[in-house]
Amino acid sequence: xxxxVLLVALALVAVAGFxxxxxxxxxxxxxxxxxxSLCLTVLFVVFQAPDVALSELAVGxxxxxxxxxxxxxxxxxx
Amino acid sequence: xxxxxxxxxxxxIGVAALFAAALTRMPAAGTASHVYRDLxxxxxxxxxxxxxxxxxxxxxxxxxxxxxxxxxxxxxxGTLALLQPPENEPKPDSHGYVLPAVxxxxxxxxxxSVLLGIDIVLHGHLTPGxxxxxxxxxxxxxxxxxxxxxxxxxARLRPIDWCEYAEAAATGLYVVTGLMGLxxxxxxxxxxLPLGQFGSLxxxxxxxxxxxxxxxxxxxxxxxxxxxxxxHGLAEQ
Amino acid sequence: MTGVVSAACYGVAAWLLLLGxxxxxxxxxxxxxxxxxxxxxxxxxxxxxxxxYQDQAAAPIVSQGQSQPVVDPxxxxxxxxxxxxxxxxxxxxxxxTLQISRRHGTVDPDELRALRG
Numbered sequence: 001x002x003x004x005v006l007l008v009a010l011a012l013v014a015v016a017g018f019x020x021x022x023x024x025x026x027x028x029x030x031x032x033x034x035x036x037s038l039c040l041t042v043l044f045v046v047f048q049a050p051d052v053a054l055s056e057l058a059v060g061x062x063x064x065x066x067x068x069x070x071x072x073x074x075x076x077x078x
Numbered sequence: 079x080x081x082x083x084x085x086x087x088x089x090x091i092g093v094a095a096l097f098a099a100a101l102t103r104m105p106a107a108g109t110a111s112h113v114y115r116d117l118x119x120x121x122x123x124x125x126x127x128x129x130x131x132x133x134x135x136x137x138x139x140x141x142x143x144x145x146x147x148x149x150x151x152x153x154x155x156g157t158l159a160l161l162q163p164p165e166n167e168p169k170p171d172s173h174g175y176v177l178p179a180v181x182x183x184x185x186x187x188x189x190x191s192v193l194l195g196i197d198i199v200l201h202g203h204l205t206p207g208x209x210x211x212x213x214x215x216x217x218x219x220x221x222x223x224x225x226x227x228x229x230x231x232x233a234r235l236r237p238i239d240w241c242e243y244a245e246a247a248a249t250g251l252y253v254v255t256g257l258m259g260l261x262x263x264x265x266x267x268x269x270x271l272p273l274g275q276f277g278s279l280x281x282x283x284x285x286x287x288x289x290x291x292x293x294x295x296x297x298x299x300x301x302x303x304x305x306x307x308x309x310h311g312l313a314e315q
Numbered sequence: 316m317t318g319v320v321s322a323a324c325y326g327v328a329a330w331l332l333l334l335g336x337x338x339x340x341x342x343x344x345x346x347x348x349x350x351x352x353x354x355x356x357x358x359x360x361x362x363x364x365x366x367x368y369q370d371q372a373a374a375p376i377v378s379q380g381q382s383q384p385v386v387d388p389x390x391x392x393x394x395x396x397x398x399x400x401x402x403x404x405x406x407x408x409x410x411x412t413l414q415i416s417r418r419h420g421t422v423d424p425d426e427l428r429a430l431r432g
Contacts, residue, residue, distance in 0.1 A: 002370070003320050010327045013361070017331045017354050021338035026346040033350055040357055047364045048374045048386045050206035051131045054198070055395045056360075058214035059402040063300060064353065066221070070304075070311030071346055071409040075416040086340040090333050097329040106321035108370040114389035115367075115375075122377055130375040130388035135396065146396045153403035160410040206376060210399045276379060296399060303406050310413060 009043040026072055030065040037061045126273045127282040132208045136288040140267040144252060147295055151249045154299045161306045164313045184226020191219025199293035203282045209292025217300035229312055238305055241298040248295035255287055324365035331358030345412045345422040356401050363390040
């Protein structure tokens with residue numbers, strides 16, 4: 001049972017990672033990066049690592065997309 | 079295709095072949111033999127720290143964490159040096175519109191997020207959490223002011239000078255705690271405070287103190303970092 | 316079954332790392348490069364946690380009289396500080412991108428090389 005959950009989580013992470021790299025527009029990449037971080041958080045919880053999941057959720061779903069969007073706002077005006 | 083693509087694809091195929099050769103010779107994931115886990119488990123009971131990851135971060139390998147927090151401080155200093163304040167200040171958004179549902183959600187969730195961040199930091203030695211996670215949750219929760227309010231609200235309610243002082247102070251106090259361990263216990267960053275009872279809030283000695291210091295440093299560092307990005311991203315051209 | 320799961324864990328870690336490197340190689344926007352680097356770093360996190368994983372084991376939060384085995388906490392300690400540090404390094408790289416866009420007017424890596432001559 002755990003093996004099935006683990007395989008599904010790994011598949012989600014692989015697909016989401018491909019979506020992040022394949023998105024060429026950085027504005028859209030911020031959204032796919034958030035989804036990728038969420039899938040990664042689920043994978044870390046299945047790996048029995050709650051500390052790592054907390055870290056990844058706060059950093060990858062809130063801080064890095066905010067930084068990316070603020071950078072794009074500044075570079076997009078050039 | 080460009081030359082870069084050809085060379086790059088050849089390199090990636092080579093790395094993939096190396097991965098396949100290495101990963102097939104590794105022990106399978108999910109086995110029961112973990113040497114480090116067997117060494118850390120009695121240490122956690124001895125130092126009265128239920129959360130083994132916090133015990134490793136702030137007790138067994140606390141010197142490592144000193145290096146990591148120095149990297150955080152150095153990266154914040156580097157970013158501040160790169161992003162000097164621009165010529166014109168950001169104007170308050172006059173044409174921004176926030177949905178009333180988002181405003182209500184932010185109003186309700188801001189105190190919950192800040193309390194949750196403080197709780198994660200303080201209970202770092204008992205439940206999943208610690209300085210790093212709690213600090214990031216604190217910094218992010220505070221910026222709900224911007225997401226569901228306006229930038230002017232965030233700029234007014236964000237004590238940026240205190241955050242800069244707090245970050246530097248927390249980084250330094252980590253070393254002071256280590257020196258105290260050196261003076262009392264004989265080795266740098268040794269656990270010299272009373273260990274207390276297993277599972278109570280005031281237990282596990284310096285793990286709690288170091289966790290709080292790292293929480294302050296990470297939260298203040300991220301607030302300062304984000305503030306400089308805001309000033310640059312929202313400035314009128 | 317454990318062979319399939321183990322191969323899948325290591326395979327996804329290698330896949331993410333190679334994907335991140337391919338994204339950096341084919342990137343046309345410096346912010347896209349930084350985000351692809353973040354994906355490559357996530358591959359290393361998955362590899363570390365897969366090494367420490369044990370079937371039917373619990374999270375490394377122990378209580379008195381713990382009978383169930385726990386997963387390896389050492390790799391988790393390494394990974395969680397790594398995540399926070401890499402966030403600050405991403406911020407540093409994005410600040411560099413801002414300065415590059417201000418001084419050269421472009422964030423396309425190909426055009427940046429052309430400006431040097």
